[in-house]
Amino acid sequence: MQKTLLVGTRKGTFFVQKHDGVWQARLAGHAGVGVNFVARDPYTGRLWALLGHGHWGAKLSISDDEGATWQDAPQQIKYPEGARYIAQDMYEDESADYGVGWKVSTKAATLQKLWVVGFGPGGRVYVGTIPGGLFESRDGGATFSLNRGLWNHPSRGGDLFTGDGTGETKWFGTPASEGGDFAPGIHSVVVDPRDPDRVLVAVSTAGVIETTDGGQTWRSRNQGMAMDHMPEAEAEWGHDAHYIEQCQHQPQHIWQQNHAGVFYSDDDAQSWTRVDDPDQGVYFGFPVTVDAHDGRVAWLVPARGDNQRMAIDGGLFVARTEDGGKTWRQLRQGLPQGNAWDVVYRHALANQDGVIAFGSTTGNLYLSEDRGESWITVGNNFPPIYSVRFA
Amino acid sequence: MVTLQFTRHLFAFFPHLAEGQVQVQATTVAQALAALEALAPGIDFYLRDERGRVRHHVQIFIGNERIRDRRGQTDPLQPGDTVWILQALSGG
Known part of the structure; x- marks a missing residue:
């Protein structure tokens, strides 16, 4: 079957297919509209x-x-009446030691961003949003409802539909919202191919969270992760997972690019092992993708982080491991090595059957047909690229 | 009856609104928006969020006056008024 790349950009949806030996892109809808995924x-x-x-x-x-x-889906994602969350907004406070203070308030939830969609059998469709609501469908997307178990989780302060909860949240925000609010966002949804009632989500900023009962109850899966930017590095909550992806045919293997390094689990996310290698540039970044058959094989696009968040030293490369992160190789052939400062967002790297593709916020789209050994340029003048998926 | 006028950008999503003058029976802007939703299902969520507030980058005028109540749109309408539904000059 012919491969199709689906590319979401700040100004529309593009499809990329190979015709007469050449990968060619075309605008395929939503001209002028931001397409997150x-x-x-x-x-x-x-x-x-x-x-x-x-x-x-x-x-x-x-x-x-x-x-x-x-067309617009018949039922749009809307936060239900009474959905509230504990918000933490930074504000200018001349009297505070550092000139800023934190204002904690309870806010009515409204949809700020649709960030990721994940699929399961039996009509399951999951949509991750900002401010941190997971919406689920069991009828193929004809209707959606807010997952209350996760929304009312004790780590977010409990049930704010019926009262004020505990008044304390351990979820922090992401600057990725479209309304400017610093609110939590769900950017990763992993539906276990062995059991669709087991779902992992990843949240900026809270960490990885798992349900095994179809979304009724949720628990953290952050064992082994460490935040070197926080006072309590191994706290249960507060981890800034940038993206997680599960191996389809060895589903106990899960990869995570995190704000604070690269983590890998070969035990169903029960524990994570740090597998970054700063000497190879492998530490900070946003995306990660794992081979569908061999859970030890993964690709990243590293960036200098987190003080720069751009390609390291102006030379773009993909890093690949084939041994579960013990060793990494930098793959540069065909990628620009001078004045290339591309940033690749979390959803903008994908692989399928040895073909790897990624796009950057500078509008460059690259593709490899040999597992990353060599790269070709699909185009250099796309709008900022937000997502790259194989159809 | 009041007349509704739209930024032409909305016609990309609701093309039939461009076909002729849109008139509704309403004594407040909120009523006008509710009547509009009946004529163009789905448009309300383009203009207001799920708590009923006018979206940040949407502007509504009655004649030359910007509405005051962006939260509940209680601004009164008189027969013959024209309500303008526009987008703020923001974006990139």
């Missing part, structure tokens, strides 16, 4: 695009004709 539901074939209209809010868009036409 585009993916195919492998169970229904439907294409989903998560839009961020600058003026008109976040919208779910679907296509059942391979992108020839798109």
Whole structure:
């Protein structure tokens, strides 16, 4: 079957396919609209695009004709009446020691960003959002509801639908929201191929969270992770997982690019092992992708972090491990090595059958057909690229 | 009846609004928006968030006056008024 790359950008959805031996891109919808994520539901074939209209809010868009036409999903994601969360906003405070203070308040939740969509069998569709709500469907996306077990989790202060909860949250924010608020965001949804009632999500900033009962109860899965930017490095909560991905055929293998390094689990996320290698530039970054068959094989696009957050020394490379992170190789052939400062966002790296592709916020799209050994340029003038997925 | 006028950007999503003059029966802006949703299902979530507040980058005018109540749109309407639904000049 012909491979199709679905590319979400700040100004529309693009499809990339190989024609006559050349990978070619075309605008495939949503011209001028921010597209945070585009993916195919492998169970229904439907294409989903998560839009961020600058003026008109976040919208779910679907296509059942391979992108020839798109329409707004019949039911949009909306936070239900009474959904509230504990917000922590920084503000200027001249009287404080460092000139800033933190204002803790309870806010009514409204949708700020659609960030990721994940799929499972039996009509399961999960949408991760800012401010930290996971929305789920069991009917292929015809209807969605807020997952209350996660929303009301004790780590977020408990049930704010019925009262004021504990008044304390251990979830912090991400600057990735479209409304400017510093609120938590769910950017990773992993539906276990062995058991769809087991789902992992990753949150900026809280960490990795697991349900094994179809979303009724949730627990942290942050054992072994460490935050070298925080006073209590191994706290249960507060980890800034940037992205997690699970091996499809060895699903006990899960990879995580984190703000504070690279972590790997070969025991179903029960524990994580630090596998970064700063000498090889492998530490900070946003995306990670794992081979579908060999859970020890993964690719990253490292960046200098977190004080710079751009390609290391102006030379773009992909790092690959084939031994569960014990060793890493820098793959540079065909990628620009001078004045290349690309940043690759968390959803903008993907692999399928030895083909690897990634796109950057500078609008460059690169692809390898030999597991990253060599790279070709698909294009240099795309809008800022937010997501790259294989259809 | 009041007349609704739109930024043409909305016609990309709701093309039938461009076909003729849109008039609704309403005594407040909130009522006008509710009537509009009946004519163009889904448009309300483009203009207001799920708590009913006018989105940050959406502007609504009655004649030449910007509405005051962005939270509840209680601003009163008189028969013959024109309500302008526009987008703020923001973006990138």
